[in-house]
Amino acid sequence: MNDPYLSPYLPAIRRRLEQIRTMEQRLTEGRIRLADFASGHEYYGLHREGDDWIFREWAPNATALFLIGDFNEWRERQEFSLQRIGERGDWEVRLSNRMLRSGQLYKLLVRWPGGEGERIPAYARRAVQDDYTKLFTAQVWEPEHPYPWRHPLFRRPAEAPRIYEAHIGMSQEEEKVGTYAEFRERVLPRVADAGYNTLQLMAIQEHPYYGSLGYHVSSFFAASSRFGTPEELKELVDAAHEMGIAVIMDLIHSHAARNEEEGISRFDGTLYQYFHEGPRGDHAAWDSRCFDYGKPEVVHFLLSNCRFWLDEYHFDGFRFDGVTSMLYLDHGLGKAFCGYEDYFNANVDEDALTYLALANRVIHIVRPDAITIAEDVSGMPGLATPPEEGGFGFDYRLAMGVPDYWIRLLKEIPDEHWPMGHLYHELTNRRADEKTINYAESHDQAIVGDKTIIFRLIDAGMYTHMNVFEPNLLVDRGIALHKMIRLITLATAGNGYLNFMGNEFGHPEWIDFPREGNNWSYHYARRQWHLRDDANLRYRFLAEFDKAMMHLADQHDLLNSPGPHLILENQEHLLLGFHRAGLVFLFCFHPHQSFTSYPVDLLPGKYRLILDSDAPEFGGHGRLEPGQVYFTTSRPQPGGPTGHYASLYLPTRSALVLRRMD
CATH class of the missing domain: 1.20.5 (Single alpha-helices involved in coiled-coils or other helix-helix interfaces)
Structure with a gap:
């Protein structure tokens, strides 16, 4: 229909x-209920049962399992031997209270026909890195008192999501790994002040290699210990809720780390326990393992993982990473999706589609207010359509074509030749029955090998000409276009907007995590907040404009409003205009020509200027009077009703927002 x-x-x-x-x-x-089925984390793993401990694991190919750790000198002991129970491959051991205590380290010794290996339990809730071997090990974690949630009944705001994407580890100014506590104290207040209502956290699930940005997950139920304790993560979520900010996390169910001793690959001696057998089980491009979504035990594991993060840490939803990779047998790599046949041929993994639909069902049963976002570049129809309309139940999909288009424009076409009609089409090209989240750039565009928008605009001038004391044409151009790009991306967004940490103030340079190639440096794995705070630098202008954008979107419920509706497109003059949520947005992309008394068709009435990218407080030239009021004039239309227009001054490389006054 x-x-x-x-x-x-x-x-x-x-x-x-x-x-x-x-x-x-x-x-x-x-x-x-399906949500009750998704409770494997309450059965498997290490739990209290009365005053004693009980541990269970699923390992169908195993012939023997032993808990080993610093409580038994890392040797197999009979009293720590698991017994096989039932027919599906479950194992269990019961231990008295005195045999384990909080803080102790442990692993599983798994034996199978022809071999054995040490493994971190699949449902382990905490894993820590050994300073000597650099390998991760499970840790018994039993705080004296459960975390006392201050806002246990928090529900996500009904307004459209304005998302601040962040990475805990690289969120601090110092050249080190940041912590949950430091983020709560130093960065979270910035997020609130900037006007974002949703915090999206990357790299929460435990991952052995820091430089993977959290995308090579080894322990799916463990919050990364390199950032702090589980209680410190809970305190961060709680503090965000106190500020009215929802917290969602990147959920990595598209693949898993290849690590065996630290992950779940070859867990019971078979490569196919959680993953596909043969080449289909390997993601060659990502050097990782691919889940078998048609296997009930795997679906149980992943659905339980969805519920766990909602129940245990009170997250308010998820961004599902790598959905395109899940949906297609070739992972969609290097593929141009040109027609509907691409969505319905033998290349589609319908087991993955089924899993994603069930995951959305579980999440929305447990938390009806939770949001789910699909990272899919292919445009699979129905992905973000409600199940009652025949869809798969995501609340939103990322408009991944938008940042790609901005990069293409910036790399390939001088801005004096930007195609206005095509730009508007690319920003608004989306399925009417699916909600989308627009963004000009995310962490993907900031990684080494790529460039942020501000770096593409100013390049080396970032290092020498960002002070406020000397005029610089290159920097002026970069700051003007940076503001325009972000405002038009927000104003045309389907139903939500996303920004990556620091990009709102034009954070310079790229993201490069410690690795052998950079001598294990943290220099580029941090955020230089002092640049935004320094009154002598121009970064603050971009931050203040971004804050004004968020305020505008909030005050006028912009992202929940229909539209936009085009009212002006002039390629010769590089002008675009549209209205939405009772506001008029006007963009003059012309590099050197301003337009005086330019007629813009509007509904009759008077209009007030409420946002001007050229204002001095945003680093502009102040060519318009703040709060200026415009009146429309009528003009006859040949053979039609009388039209109305306002005569406006449209300064070069500037954006105006007008509000119609009652």
């Missing part, structure tokens, strides 16, 4: 929906 071009694929759509229902029935056997 929403898209007639999908009609030829109706049988495939119906088959997929039936597959979702069939898998849910298979998992729950019609006896329990």
